[in-house]
Amino acid sequence: MRVSREPVYVHRRRRLGAALLVAVVGTLAGFGSAEMASRVLGTDDPAVAALVSSPAGEATAASSTAEATPTPTPTPSPSADAASPVAPTPEPSPTATAAPAFDLTALSVDDPDSLWVVVNKRRPLDPLDYAPADLVDVSGVPGGATMREEAAAAMQGLYRAAEEADAAFSITTGYRDRGLQQYLYNGYVAESGQEAADRFSARPGYSEHQTGLAVDIRAGACELEPCFADTAAGRYVAEHAWEHGFIVRYPAGAEDVTGYIYEPWHLRYVGARLAAHMHDEGIATLEELFSLKAAPEYR
Numbered sequence: 001m002r003v004s005r006e007p008v009y010v011h012r013r014r015r016l017g018a019a020l021l022v023a024v025v026g027t028l029a030g031f032g033s034a035e036m037a038s039r040v041l042g043t044d045d046p047a048v049a050a051l052v053s054s055p056a057g058e059a060t061a062a063s064s065t066a067e068a069t070p071t072p073t074p075t076p077s078p079s080a081d082a083a084s085p086v087a088p089t090p091e092p093s094p095t096a097t098a099a100p101a102f103d104l105t106a107l108s109v110d111d112p113d114s115l116w117v118v119v120n121k122r123r124p125l126d127p128l129d130y131a132p133a134d135l136v137d138v139s140g141v142p143g144g145a146t147m148r149e150e151a152a153a154a155m156q157g158l159y160r161a162a163e164e165a166d167a168a169f170s171i172t173t174g175y176r177d178r179g180l181q182q183y184l185y186n187g188y189v190a191e192s193g194q195e196a197a198d199r200f201s202a203r204p205g206y207s208e209h210q211t212g213l214a215v216d217i218r219a220g221a222c223e224l225e226p227c228f229a230d231t232a233a234g235r236y237v238a239e240h241a242w243e244h245g246f247i248v249r250y251p252a253g254a255e256d257v258t259g260y261i262y263e264p265w266h267l268r269y270v271g272a273r274l275a276a277h278m279h280d281e282g283i284a285t286l287e288e289l290f291s292l293k294a295a296p297e298y299r
């Protein structure tokens with residue numbers, strides 16, 4: 001669509017520019033007729049001829065008529081072809097015209113430094129001991145934590161908004177390095193057995209907390225428990241976290257996809273544009289969004 005429209009637009013502008021030039025020069029030189037003007041100026045464009053030989057009012061009408069008359073579509077130049085490898089769609093749908101498709105390839109889902117990195121039981125961090133380079137303290141939020149810079153700023157914004165809505169919370173954990181994850185996971189396995197532990201705790205190198213983009217929050221006594229969903233904070237983040245670039249990463253009923261039980265307290269920063277896109281499209285998990293394999297268990 002855009003490919004074919006631009007040359008026409010440029011073409012029209014060029015024609016009108018030429019016509020104007022001819023009209024001005026023609027007037028100044030006192031050409032007796034359109035034919036003469038055209039011949040002298042080296043153009044045989046009927047619109048130009050009409051412009052030169054007509055009074056102003058008629059010239060406008062002639063110009064409009066000339067534009068309405070089907071003009072030969074300019075042949076796209078080779079450079080235009082090279083610049084746009086995708087062929088223009090003949091009949092673009094109204095939605096395509098209204099909003100260009102969201103580019104799901106804009107950022108990597110593999111690079112651990114990417115805001116869109118997808119980490120799950122099939123997709124460990126690479127390298128396994130990855131550590132972000134831009135960790136900062138999430139100041140101003142009770143509990144405190146470290147997160148990557150952009151995620152920390154967004155968390156501060158989410159907290160302020162929640163507090164204003166009487167839905168304040170505190171942070172349990174943000175970034176966890178591989179060593180701490182190992183320690184926690186080992187503890188859970190000792191306490192509950194490996195099978196149970198794998199449902200709510202990631203093995204080291206497989207945790208979103210190691211990306212510096214994830215955070216667990218709590219409200220009152222509801223810490224890492226399903227009851228968090230029914231607190232004011234739980235309801236607030238479920239409804240508004242996306243406005244600050246966060247998603248509830250492990251939604252209810254998606255254990256077969258994400259590999260984790262419903263964790264209404266675990267928020268993952270993906271950036272405002274992607275979070276809004278997922279919200280608008282009603283897509284709940286990163287696996288579904290990026291058409292990645294479901295990760296119910298370690299392979």
Ligand SMILES: [Zn+2]
Pocket residue numbers: 209214215216265266267
């Ligand atoms: Zn978590």
